[in-house]
Amino acid sequence: xxxxxxxxxxxxxxxxxxxxxxxxxxxxxxxxxxxxxxxxxxxxxxxxxxxxxxxxxxxxxxxxxxxxxxxxxxxxxxxxxxxxxxxxxxxxxxxxxxxxxxxxxxxxxxxxxxxxxxxxxxxxxxxxxxxxxxxxxxxxxxxxxxxxxxxxxxxxxxxxxxxxxxxxxxxxxxxxxxxxxxxxxxxxxxxxxxxxxxxxxxxxxxxxxxxxxxxxxxxxxxxxxxxxxxxxxxxxxxxxxxxxxxxxxxxxxxxxxxxxxxxxxxx
Amino acid sequence: xxxxxxxxxxxxxxxxxxxxxxxxxxxxxxxxxxxxxxxxxxxxxxxxxxxxxxxxxxxxxxxxxxxxxxxxxxxxxxxxxxxxxxxxxxxxxxxxxxxxxxxxxxxxxxxxxxxxxxxxxxxxxxxxxxxxxxxxxxxxxxxxxxxxxxxxxxxxxxxxxxxxxxxxxxxxxxxxxxxxxxxxxxxxxxxxxxxxxxxxxxxxxxxxxxxxxxxxxxxxxxxxxxxxxxxxxxxxxxxxxxxxxxxxxxxxxxxxxxxxxxxxxxx
Amino acid sequence: xxxxxxxxxxxxxxxxxxxxxxxxxxxxxxxxxxxxxxxxxxxxxxxxxxxxxxxxxxxxxxxxxxxxxxxxxxxxxxxxxxxxxxxxxxxxxxxxxxxxxxxxxxxxxxxxxxxxxxxxxxxxxxxxxxxxxxxxxxxxxxxxxxxxxxxxxxxxxxxxxxxxxxxxxxxxxxxxxxxxxxxxxxxxxxxxxxxxxxxxxxxxxxxxxxxxxxxxxxxxxxxxxxxxxxxxxxxxxxxxxxxxxxxxxxxxxxxxxxxxxxxxxxx
Numbered sequence: 001x002x003x004x005x006x007x008x009x010x011x012x013x014x015x016x017x018x019x020x021x022x023x024x025x026x027x028x029x030x031x032x033x034x035x036x037x038x039x040x041x042x043x044x045x046x047x048x049x050x051x052x053x054x055x056x057x058x059x060x061x062x063x064x065x066x067x068x069x070x071x072x073x074x075x076x077x078x079x080x081x082x083x084x085x086x087x088x089x090x091x092x093x094x095x096x097x098x099x100x101x102x103x104x105x106x107x108x109x110x111x112x113x114x115x116x117x118x119x120x121x122x123x124x125x126x127x128x129x130x131x132x133x134x135x136x137x138x139x140x141x142x143x144x145x146x147x148x149x150x151x152x153x154x155x156x157x158x159x160x161x162x163x164x165x166x167x168x169x170x171x172x173x174x175x176x177x178x179x180x181x182x183x184x185x186x187x188x189x190x191x192x193x194x195x196x197x198x199x200x201x202x203x204x205x206x207x208x209x210x211x212x213x214x215x216x217x218x219x220x221x222x223x224x225x226x227x228x229x230x231x232x233x234x235x236x237x238x239x240x241x242x243x244x245x246x247x248x249x250x251x252x253x254x255x256x257x258x259x260x261x262x263x264x265x266x267x
Numbered sequence: 268x269x270x271x272x273x274x275x276x277x278x279x280x281x282x283x284x285x286x287x288x289x290x291x292x293x294x295x296x297x298x299x300x301x302x303x304x305x306x307x308x309x310x311x312x313x314x315x316x317x318x319x320x321x322x323x324x325x326x327x328x329x330x331x332x333x334x335x336x337x338x339x340x341x342x343x344x345x346x347x348x349x350x351x352x353x354x355x356x357x358x359x360x361x362x363x364x365x366x367x368x369x370x371x372x373x374x375x376x377x378x379x380x381x382x383x384x385x386x387x388x389x390x391x392x393x394x395x396x397x398x399x400x401x402x403x404x405x406x407x408x409x410x411x412x413x414x415x416x417x418x419x420x421x422x423x424x425x426x427x428x429x430x431x432x433x434x435x436x437x438x439x440x441x442x443x444x445x446x447x448x449x450x451x452x453x454x455x456x457x458x459x460x461x462x463x464x465x466x467x468x469x470x471x472x473x474x475x476x477x478x479x480x481x482x483x484x485x486x487x488x489x490x491x492x493x494x495x496x497x498x499x500x501x502x503x504x505x506x507x508x509x510x511x512x513x514x515x516x517x518x519x520x521x522x523x524x525x526x527x528x529x530x531x532x533x534x
Numbered sequence: 535x536x537x538x539x540x541x542x543x544x545x546x547x548x549x550x551x552x553x554x555x556x557x558x559x560x561x562x563x564x565x566x567x568x569x570x571x572x573x574x575x576x577x578x579x580x581x582x583x584x585x586x587x588x589x590x591x592x593x594x595x596x597x598x599x600x601x602x603x604x605x606x607x608x609x610x611x612x613x614x615x616x617x618x619x620x621x622x623x624x625x626x627x628x629x630x631x632x633x634x635x636x637x638x639x640x641x642x643x644x645x646x647x648x649x650x651x652x653x654x655x656x657x658x659x660x661x662x663x664x665x666x667x668x669x670x671x672x673x674x675x676x677x678x679x680x681x682x683x684x685x686x687x688x689x690x691x692x693x694x695x696x697x698x699x700x701x702x703x704x705x706x707x708x709x710x711x712x713x714x715x716x717x718x719x720x721x722x723x724x725x726x727x728x729x730x731x732x733x734x735x736x737x738x739x740x741x742x743x744x745x746x747x748x749x750x751x752x753x754x755x756x757x758x759x760x761x762x763x764x765x766x767x768x769x770x771x772x773x774x775x776x777x778x779x780x781x782x783x784x785x786x787x788x789x790x791x792x793x794x795x796x797x798x799x800x801x
Contacts, residue, residue: 005294007287013715014281014548015575017590020541023570024594027539031596035570036290036302041282044716045780056284060291060398062298073780076754125754128770131594181280182311221343221394236395246312246340272561274554281548303557303569308549323551327558327665329565448547449578488610488661503662513579513607 004142005062009038009054010070010130011045021128022068022135025121029139038067045073047097049257051160052178055101056237058089067102068138069093070130081114081133082157083147090147092137094129097160104159115151165189165261172263176210176255177239183248184241185210185255191234194218195265205266208232208242211254215242228252271409272329276305276321277337277397278312288395289335289402292388296406305334312340314364316524318427319445319453322368323504325356334369335405336360337397348381348400349424350414357414359404361396364427371426382418432456432528439530443477443522444506450515452477452522453508458501461485462532472533475499475509478521482509495519538676539596543572543588544604544664545579555662556602556669559655563673572601579607581631583791585694586712589635590771592623601636602672603627604664615648615667616691617681624681626671628663631694638693649685699723699795706797710744710789711773717782718775719744719789725768728752729799739800742766742776745788749776762786 006026012018019040026033038057042050050071058067065088072094080095086106093099095113103109114133117123119140126132137150165174165188174189195206208215217231230249235241240263242249249255273293279285286307293300305324309317317338325334332355339361347362353373360366362380370376381400384390386407393399404417432441432455441456462473475482484498497516502508507530509516516522540560546552553574560567572591576584584605592601599622606628614629620640627633629647637643648667651657653674660666671684699708699722708723729740742749751765764783769775774797776783783789 003298005298007291013575014571015573016715017572017587018714020570020572021591021594024541024591024596024599027568027570028594028596031537031539031568034294034298036287036294037281038284038287039282041280053284057288057291060288060295062291062295065291126770127767127775131770180285181283220392233394236393236398241394270565272565274558301561301565303554303561304548305551305554306549308547320551324555324558327555327562329558329562332558447552448550487659500661503660503665508661 003032003034005034005036005065006138006142007036007038007058007061007065007067008040009042009050009067010040011042011050012040012070012130014040018128018130021131022070025131025135026139026142029136030142033139033142036061042071045071047071048160048162049178051098051101054099055105056178058102059105061089063088065089066138066141067091067093068134069098070134071098072096072129075129076125076127080154080157081129081137082111082154083114083137083141083150084109084111085147090141092134092141095157097158100158100160110147111154111157112147112151113154113157116149119145119150162188170264172265174240174261174263176257176259176261179250179255179257182243183250184235184243185249185253186235186237187240187242187261189240189261189263191238191240193263193265194232194234194240206232207264208240209262210242210259213253215253219243270299270301272301272303272332273405273409274303274305274325274328274332274334275307276309276317276334277307278309278317279307279337279397281307285395285397288398289337292398292402293406293409296403297409300406300409303328309338312338314338315427315429316445318365318368321366322372323445325369326372328356330355332356333405333408334358334360335401336365337401338365339363339396342396343392343394347421347424348396348404349378349421350381350404350408350417351376351378352414357408359401359408362424364425367425367427377414378421378424379414379418380421380424383416386412386417429455437531439532441507441528441530443524443526443528446517446522446524449510450517451502451508451510452516452520453502453504453506454528456507456528456530458505458507460530460532461499461501461507473499474531475507476529477509477526480520482520486510537566537568539568539570539599540672540676541570541572541592541595541599541601542574543576543584543601544574545576545584546574546604546664548574552662552664555665556604559665559669560673560676563670564676567673567676570595576605579605581605582694582696583712585632585635588633589639590712592636593639595623597622599623600672600675601625601627602668603632604668605632606630606663609663610659610661614688614691615663615671616645616688617648617671617675617684618643618645619681624675626668626675629691631692634692634694644681645688645691646681646685647688647691650683653679653684696722704798706799708774708795708797710791710793710795713784713789713791716777717784718769718777719783719787720769720771721774721776721795723774723795723797725772725774727797727799728766728768728774740766741798742774743796744776744793747787749787753777
């Protein structure tokens with residue numbers, strides 16, 4: 001592709017010189033690159049949420065998209081920089097678990113640790129590896145430099161050791177995976193676990209517990225339900241969500257990422 | 268146009284996977300689309316403010332621009348999706364009044380309700396119609412699919428039943444239409460209602476009341492006036508505004524969208 | 535260049551019609567312009583921080599980039615609009631010091647005050663000169679109109695009279711120049727002033743005072759150090775910074791832009 005998409009995700013915020021510096025470096029190398037922001041408002045250093053966010057949208061991008069992800073509390077510490085190819089995409093980011101969920105969601109992955117310093121802006125130590133090392137990698141990749149140019153394949157890249165949802169004595173045990181900006185609580189329990197409605201217009205019987213509170217309502221979309229009453233629904237990522245009509249389920253429930261969810265159904 | 272502008276306005280925020288998902292879907296359909304953000308920081312579910320915001324800037328975009336607007340508390344409820352053509356633009360959005368002010372400001376409008384599901388990402392129910400239904404419409408429109416392909420003309424689309432400013436026994440009765448990020452209070456009273464200055468360097472005599480407070484100063488630009496003292500000026504949208512020098516008139520006055528404004532002039 | 539980059543910096547925020555209006559005007563003039571956001575979240579009317587921000591990233595942009603910078607408390611007051619050429623770039627902005635640091639960092643500069651009104655959207659007074667005057671200038675410049683078309687060279691443009699760091703009786707006296715979004719305190723003291731480490735793995739001996747507090751630790755990257763303990767490091771802009779591991783040095787120290795810094799070293 002002559003004008004590849006480069007999609008950027010960082011915790012740099014939008015009020016600073018960090019993000020435009022990345023873009024400037026990329027455009028200086030490849031003026032034809034098409035830059036798309038995923039988000040730069042990831043909570044500082046929150047790798048699990050950032051990993052979830054990337055995983056939630058990367059698959060909708062065109063084949064050939066290059067993802068540059070920088071949430072990097074270990075910048076300058078010598079942790080590795082990864083360039084990872086999947087069947088459709090290339091990912092660039094620090095070796096700290098940030099890319100893990102996206103790579104695990106891909107059928108194939110070839111992960112490399114970058115060792116070739118000649119593609120960096122500087123071969124000296126730097127406090128801003130996003131600008132000085134990772135953005136140049138994105139620029140060169142977009143110009144057609146193949147990933148194997150940058151370093152050897154590695155197997156021991158960092159994974160996120162997140163708990164997985166499971167079934168235990170008839171209950172489904174899951175976790176709060178993400179809280180979106182509306183306050184919807186996204187769990188790691190597949191929506192397919194929701195029982196089918198026994199009859200049209202009658203919601204399925206279930207009970208979902210989080211933080212000592214129990215949700216028993218199940219709705220098919222956000223506009224249903226009385227205000228402030230949390231309810232369960234099948235969300236747009238194929239996962240069970242807890243929502244409140246035009247309000248924040250996370251606030252109503254006091255839920256946070258990582259909280260345990262217990263789902264009981266009649267099914 | 269081979270590389271049309273697609274301008275996006277949502278209340279999705281910039282910290283989440285929603286906005287990049289829209290962009291990814293559009294670019295997957297049309298890699299040449301030029302994406303421009305209007306805003307994604309519209310207050311959640313605040314349709315009047317979002318409708319005002321779109322109306323305040325759409326006319327400056329190039330002819331042929333496709334506007335994709337998603338502020339949609341009724342997502343999933345079966346409310347219709349509209350594709351509306353005006354003499355210069357195409358608008359896509361939910362049928363909830365969001366497009367109303369922009370359509371009313373256009374000389375011609377042909378509004379369609381989308382019924383053709385084959386252009387959607389999925390024909391199943393979805394909690395994320397922005398990504399699964401409206402973004403694909405934007406992509407296909409940008410590739411040249413004509414609007415009449417998507418559904419029939421409708422007349423009964425939702426309007427915003429906002430009050431209009433009017434003249435009553437010598438007073439002009441208006442409303443707070445919008446509060447901008449500097450705290451400037453934008454009214455729905457045309458700036459042409461301001462009396463002409465009786466003499467150069469002497470401001471016109473007027474009295475504007477809102478929330479029981481009265482503003483009698485009139486300045487010709489923001490840098491004038493003492494700090495914290497609200498004054499009236501002719502704003503950049505051709506509407507009367509209330510401002511405070513390097514401060515927030517909305518905070519000083521406690522003004523909110525919808526508040527009644529009474530303007531008395533000597534003229 | 536047929537598709538020049540136009541980089542935008544304003545204090546307009548992302549929640550309003552201001553920024554999309556600028557972009558719409560530019561794209562209406564030059565549909566091929568490539569728009570890049572530097573930031574629109576500059577603190578309202580904070581010209582020193584905005585000037586620093588622009589200066590911190592402009593040099594990474596491709597040659598030929600047009601910078602449009604609007605932080606403009608004096609809008610409408612008749613202050614001049616500048617078009618400034620350097621050896622690689624063109625800058626557009628109000629004559630209030632906003633461009634000063636970037637121009638001073640450039641070897642050559644030819645600064646013009648815009649007098650030709652025929653390139654504006656309107657020749658009438660306007661409260662939104664960004665949209666009505668400066669964005670059109672960016673559009674026309676990107677189409678190849680030469681800067682000398684817009685007005686005469688001027689020498690008396692506004693500088694920022696910021697204090698400079700200096701050496702006095704063995705101490706280095708500097709200032710807080712900027713606080714980034716992580717709370718890192720960026721000073722105006724060149725990192726070259728840091729003493730070299732006397733031995734590998736042993737940090738140099740120094741003492742830095744700000745707001746009556748003293749920092750004596752020196753680390754080579756952010757991930758070092760115990761939490762909440764401020765330390766000195768050589769930052770990515772070639773300046774001395776004070777940081778806290780995964781925390782805000784500015785909060786820990788109560789530091790603000792303009793605060794005096796005193797650095798003592800053994801060297």
